[in-house]
Amino acid sequence: MPTPISQLGEFGLINHLTQNVFLVNKSSIKGIGDDGAVIDNRDKLTVVSTDLLAEGIHFDLMYSPLKHLGYKAVVVNLSDIYAMNATPRQIMVSMALSSRFPVEALEELYEGILTACRLYKVDLVGGDTSSSRSGLFLSLTAIGDAHPDEIVYRNTAKVGDLICVSGNLGAAYLGLQLLEREKQLFLEDSNIAPDLENQNYLVGRQLKPEARYDIIALLKRHNIQPSAMIDVSDGLSSDLLHICHQSKVGCRIFEDDIPLHPDTYQMAFKFNIIPSVCALSGGEDYELLFTVSPDRLAELEDMEAITIIGKIVPEEEGCKMITPSNNEHTLIAQGWNHMNN
Amino acid sequence: MPTPISQLGEFGLINHLTQNVFLVNKSSIKGIGDDGAVIDNRDKLTVVSTDLLAEGIHFDLMYSPLKHLGYKAVVVNLSDIYAMNATPRQIMVSMALSSRFPVEALEELYEGILTACRLYKVDLVGGDTSSSRSGLFLSLTAIGDAHPDEIVYRNTAKVGDLICVSGNLGAAYLGLQLLEREKQLFLEDSNIAPDLENQNYLVGRQLKPEARYDIIALLKRHNIQPSAMIDVSDGLSSDLLHICHQSKVGCRIFEDDIPLHPDTYQMAFKFNIIPSVCALSGGEDYELLFTVSPDRLAELEDMEAITIIGKIVPEEEGCKMITPSNNEHTLIAQGWNHMNN
Numbered sequence: 001m002p003t004p005i006s007q008l009g010e011f012g013l014i015n016h017l018t019q020n021v022f023l024v025n026k027s028s029i030k031g032i033g034d035d036g037a038v039i040d041n042r043d044k045l046t047v048v049s050t051d052l053l054a055e056g057i058h059f060d061l062m063y064s065p066l067k068h069l070g071y072k073a074v075v076v077n078l079s080d081i082y083a084m085n086a087t088p089r090q091i092m093v094s095m096a097l098s099s100r101f102p103v104e105a106l107e108e109l110y111e112g113i114l115t116a117c118r119l120y121k122v123d124l125v126g127g128d129t130s131s132s133r134s135g136l137f138l139s140l141t142a143i144g145d146a147h148p149d150e151i152v153y154r155n156t157a158k159v160g161d162l163i164c165v166s167g168n169l170g171a172a173y174l175g176l177q178l179l180e181r182e183k184q185l186f187l188e189d190s191n192i193a194p195d196l197e198n199q200n201y202l203v204g205r206q207l208k209p210e211a212r213y214d215i216i217a218l219l220k221r222h223n224i225q226p227s228a229m230i231d232v233s234d235g236l237s238s239d240l241l242h243i244c245h246q247s248k249v250g251c252r253i254f255e256d257d258i259p260l261h262p263d264t265y266q267m268a269f270k271f272n273i274i275p276s277v278c279a280l281s282g283g284e285d286y287e288l289l290f291t292v293s294p295d296r297l298a299e300l301e302d303m304e305a306i307t308i309i310g311k312i313v314p315e316e317e318g319c320k321m322i323t324p325s326n327n328e329h330t331l332i333a334q335g336w337n338h339m340n341n
Numbered sequence: 342m343p344t345p346i347s348q349l350g351e352f353g354l355i356n357h358l359t360q361n362v363f364l365v366n367k368s369s370i371k372g373i374g375d376d377g378a379v380i381d382n383r384d385k386l387t388v389v390s391t392d393l394l395a396e397g398i399h400f401d402l403m404y405s406p407l408k409h410l411g412y413k414a415v416v417v418n419l420s421d422i423y424a425m426n427a428t429p430r431q432i433m434v435s436m437a438l439s440s441r442f443p444v445e446a447l448e449e450l451y452e453g454i455l456t457a458c459r460l461y462k463v464d465l466v467g468g469d470t471s472s473s474r475s476g477l478f479l480s481l482t483a484i485g486d487a488h489p490d491e492i493v494y495r496n497t498a499k500v501g502d503l504i505c506v507s508g509n510l511g512a513a514y515l516g517l518q519l520l521e522r523e524k525q526l527f528l529e530d531s532n533i534a535p536d537l538e539n540q541n542y543l544v545g546r547q548l549k550p551e552a553r554y555d556i557i558a559l560l561k562r563h564n565i566q567p568s569a570m571i572d573v574s575d576g577l578s579s580d581l582l583h584i585c586h587q588s589k590v591g592c593r594i595f596e597d598d599i600p601l602h603p604d605t606y607q608m609a610f611k612f613n614i615i616p617s618v619c620a621l622s623g624g625e626d627y628e629l630l631f632t633v634s635p636d637r638l639a640e641l642e643d644m645e646a647i648t649i650i651g652k653i654v655p656e657e658e659g660c661k662m663i664t665p666s667n668n669e670h671t672l673i674a675q676g677w678n679h680m681n682n
Contacts, residue, residue, distance in 0.1 A: 009674075029386065030492075030494065033495070033496075033587065034425065034494050034495050034496075034571075035390055035420075035421035035422070035424040035425050035495070035570075035571060035572060036388045036389055036390035036421050036422055036424075036425045036427070036483075036485070037388070037389045037390070038386050038387070038388050038389075038425070038492055039386065039387040039388070039389060040386055040387075040489075041382050041383075041386075041387050042382075042383060042384065043383065044383075045370065045379050045380065045381055045382075046379070046380040046381075046382050046387050046484070047377045047378070047379050047380070048377055048378045048380060048389075048431070048433065048466070048467070048482070048484060049376055049377035049378070049467065050433045050435050050467060050468060050469055050480070050482055051435070051469050052435040052436070052437055052469045052470075052471050052478070052480055053471075054437040054471050054472065054473045054474070054478070055474070056473075056474040057437070057471060057472050057473065057474065058471070079376075080376035080377050081376070081377055083376040083377075084375065084376050084377045084379070086377070090389070092389065092391045092482065094391050094392070094393040094480050095393070096393050096395040096398070096478055125389070126389070126390065126391060127391060128391055128392050128393045128480075129393075130393050130394075130395050130398060130399065131395065131398050132395045132397075132398065132476070132478070133395070133396070133397040133398065133475070133476060134474070134475050134476070135473070135474060135475070137393070137395070137437055137473070137478045137480075139391070139393055139435050139469075139478075139480030141389070141391055141433065141482040142377075143387075143389060144377070148381075151371075151379055153371065153375050154374070154375050154376070155374075155375075229376075230375075230376060231376060246374065333350075
């Protein structure tokens with residue numbers, strides 16, 4: 001039988017959920033259990049990022065298992081630290097939840113959180129737990145470090161730089177469309193079993209994304225320091241515009257060069273969406289989008305996990321995508337429109 | 342006419358709300374506008390704390406003006422950093438809000454946030470903004486620093502130490518009771534004007550608390566390092582038990598020595614509550630509760646803002662309050678029971 005949270009109380013609940021939390025980073029001096037966490041960062045800069053996830057806006061518990069949600073919440077937050085070219089060390093997790101969640105549901109959520117912590121070698125060092133009148137809210141803060149000359153901002157792209165992206169884009173968006181479609185069918189007729197077989201890749205990209213620390217490590221091994229960087233959370237268009245606007249530059253990207261997974265192509269056609277639009281406006285890919293000096297072209301071309309999709313141009317030339325038929329489309333920010341709900 | 346948030350969009354909204362944010366701390370290297378904030382902390386330890394406030398649980402917008410709410414959200418978070426004997430330097434603010442909030446409402450909220458930032462000299466360095474299906478949620482993370490030998494934990498109280506508390510306790514709880522009473526009367530008959538005159542002190546303690554950096558400064562001037570410290574957010578009883586349990590000690594406090602404001606006395610009697618119960622179980626006072634070596638007794642007795650309420654005893658003697666008639670009551674944790682909602 002599910003255990004109501006009220007049976008444990010706040011402190012009992014926190015103790016119960018955090019009993020398996022052990023600190024692994026030398027810089028984690030004090031974790032859960034005091035007014036704050038204490039972090040030793042003597043020779044480095046501290047990098048901090050925070051994300052808030054709201055039920056019905058960022059996730060739907062009808063198709064997002066709590067374990068996956070916990071995992072994704074951590075990954076999304078760490079992705080921001082990597083996008084600064086820093087290494088995440090600690091994380092704090094706050095949540096507000098309505099009484100419909102039993103203790104077992106939170107155990108699942110924490111299992112996902114702690115799995116991500118172990119994999120990415122970050123310490124859970126604190127948080128806050130509260131109830132909400134309705135729905136589940138998760139707020140995470142990640143703390144990382146970097147040497148002062150390692151940190152990469154968004155506002156430092158230079159004219160002539162190559163625009164690069166890791167992995168492929170647009171799959172997470174189509175994974176969401178698939179999950180939404182099956183949900184609607186299920187709501188209309190609960191006898192219909194979800195038809196998500198063979199869609200593991202797209203659905204996995206939506207439900208269980210990874211943060212690209214491997215790309216950060218790859219670039220470091222090759223001694224390549226990006227001139228500007230961001231993670232693709234709102235869609236290529238919106239995130240590239242962040243780099244361009246903050247760096248006071250323009251860009252040209254080539255539609256044909258945007259990396260798409262074969263499943264993304266196929267499913268985009270099934271949904272009657274232009275595949276590149278999934279990449280441009282979809283978001284939630286958590287790939288790294290970065291600019292690099294053109295002298296590193298040859299090395300970057302050899303890296304399978306990285307695709308060069310265009311270059312930085314002077315601001316007055318605008319931010320545009322070139323189609324295979326040589327048409328120019330001005331990029332527009334479209335990613336985030338939760339506020340229209 | 343109120344401006345719907347959808348008119349600005351996420352990025353427009355963030356720009357609009359943060360246009361008056363200027364960084365004042367030397368350690369704030371990068372603030373809002375990138376994947377993360379960057380903080381320089383080379384010679385010190387970093388202290389981080391986070392709090393989540395949910396509408397209908399931690400605040401009621403019927404009587405909590407948004408400006409006060411923003412102010413209080415910051416103060417509550419900074420209070421945790423002071424309770425570690427550290428100095429807050431930066432803050433990150435995330436919020437999820439339903440579409441019923443126009444831009445003007447958020448401006449008010451931010452006005453309160455920024456007023457607190459200015460007064461406490463902390464930099465707003467980032468956050469996340471999202472919508473929620475219902476209600477307003479605020480999640481704040483405060484970052485501070487301290488020299489390694491300055492930090493005060495909860496688990497380091499020693500047998501024989503004096504138990505001290507700043508200011509007075511219980512007023513915030515009665516302020517809440519007053520606001521709740523007036524709300525009920527108003528809901529029954531909207532012609533009744535709220536009768537809160539002469540209750541400025543109690544209502545103010547609830548709606549606009551302050552964090553006791555003056556106490557931290559006072560103790561530093563006298564070179565007094567508390568052996569353990571916590572801020573009183575859940576009530577004296579619950580917070581003192583945190584110190585005792587984590588330090589593996591017991592305590593004796595004297596009911597007669599618990600500092601209460603005259604208005605707290607009066608109103609407790611009106612509500613037919615034992616005054617000390619407001620202090621023991623009320624919470625939200627944000628005073629500092631700390632233990633100090635008994636050699637500092639004389640100096641502490643001279644400090645008007647600090648009251649000695651008891652002493653630390655061996656664990657096996659338990660945690661008890663002594664009444665004026667010399668009865669012993671075992672302290673029980675009562676503060677936080679939001680989960681029972």
